[in-house]
Amino acid sequence: MPRLLPDVTDLTSFWKLFTVFPVLVTAFICHYNVHNIANELKDTTQIGAVVRTSLASCSIVYIMTSFFGFLLFGDATLPDVLANFDTDLGIPYSYLLNDAVRVSYAAHLMLVFPIVFYPLRINIDGLFFPSASPLPQSTTRFAFITSGLLILIFLGANFIPSIWVAFQFTGATAAVCLGFIFPPAAVTLR
Structure with a gap:
């Protein structure tokens, strides 16, 4: 039976929960493409709607992927969920689902x-x-x-x-700089 919250057995397992933040920061740092997208729009006032739509659709996809991945694999969910699709899932047409993924x-x-x-x-x-x-x-x-x-x-x-290493490194360095350091620095230096 899937659980809503992870097991926290000691302080070390609690701190491991925070390894997901660099990955989430990486997932939502995409604003460096906004200027290119705005240049392609006929009416640049639509950029707000474009950003809201893209963030909402990405959030929905991320939430659905994590929710259904957890429902399917439960406690056996690996950090790289794609690695779970290398085995027989124990459901009908498992190989078709693996190939579709x-x-x-x-x-x-x-x-x-x-x-x-x-x-x-x-x-x-x-x-x-x-x-x-x-x-x-x-x-x-x-x-x-x-x-x-x-x-x-x-x-x-x-x-x-592991792709996890790349996501954590990118989220902890480049994504933080792109999202939180460079924009205020650019405004300050003007």
Whole structure:
């Protein structure tokens, strides 16, 4: 039977509850894309509705995923819930559910990677080549930056033992800076 709250047996297990905060911070730090999205809108006054809709839909997906994952796996839920789908779930057509989850996750990665990679490439170009011509005008620079970033991402994907480590590191460093340090610093420095 699934429980609503986790078991807290001692102080160490209590502090382990806080390891989820960097992951949640990473999940909701997406405002660096707002300016690109606003530039694409015909009516920029709609940006508030776009942000509210995207945050609401992301929250609903996150809550549903965690709720149904916990209902399905209970206490056996692993930190990386996708690892739970490597075994027989003990339900009819378990293998179809496992394959559907894998295919949907692969589709998610294929659709989200270009959205995240675009601002990364633009910002790396601005960091290393601040006075150069715009990136789309320089095919060589575009190819080198793209290749270098893809190689770095590939190496990280192969040598980081768990996605949990990457989420915690990103949430504890970059996401905190993007969400809470850089915006007020930009306003202060104006």
